[in-house]
Amino acid sequence: MRVVLRYIDIFNKYLTIIMGLFLGIMSVVIFFQVFSRFFLGLPLPWSEELARFLMIYTVFFGAAVALRHQKLIAIEVIAESVSKNTRRLIKTVANGIGIVFFIIVLIKGLEVMERVHNQVSAAMQLPMSVAYAAIPIGAVLLIINGIAVIIELYTVEEGEAES
Template sequence: MLSFVKIMDQINKVILIIIGLLTGVMAAVIIAQVFSRFVLSTSLSWSEELARYLSIYAVFLGAAVALRHQGLISVEVIHEFIPQALSKWLKIIVNLICIVFSVVLIFVGMEMIDKVQIQNSPAMQIPMSIPYASIPIGALLMALNAVVVVIELFKGGNRNG
């Protein structure tokens, strides 16, 4: 079990690097679009679409890492009014619900990919299955990270990273 936690932590480090690259490329594309529009008086037809798809991937990947670090938005007021032991079980239940939601999202995302695989994006003409693949990829990573959090809560640790 601990080896799974270590593997996921290594995967999350790679994901953080990927998120940084996605964000850097997205910023470069937006800067190129602004430069092209205001300096060259022409517009790049593909830039907004690429920036949108990069952003979608960054959000899904970032949500998975944030779940691992227990950094997603939540209502903490309940934890302050219940005993520590109940708070631990509440966190376990919440993460189990996240796992179920993520598994559902994986299947729904796969169905969506199947429905849009014959379509191409308007500007870049890439298969729409590429942007839609962010849904099951992100959901799978969220489920795996939620499993890691549950394992750590059962082991008695409650580290946030």
């Protein structure tokens, strides 16, 4: 199982690089939009749309990576005040509920993608399913990382850092 965790962590490193690229591209596009609009008098109509789409993907990717490192907001007062086995059970149940939610998000995201496929974005003329694909892609990544957290609860001792 540690091999599975290692592959998921390697994948998440690449995902983090992709997020960095998306944020970099988004920053450059927004800079050029501001420069073009205020100094050249030529607004770039596609820039805001591209920046928005990149931000949507970055948020979903970031949520998945944050889940893997257990950095999402959580109330752990109860879990921290009980025994190790009970804590493990509580965290397993909480992550299991999260995974069920992400499966629902995946199914509904696919339905929405199908519904909006014939619509195109205003500026870039891309099918809106490109933007909405972030929902099921993000849900799959969240499911994978939620499973990884559960696996880690039972294969890695507390305090032991997984590299």
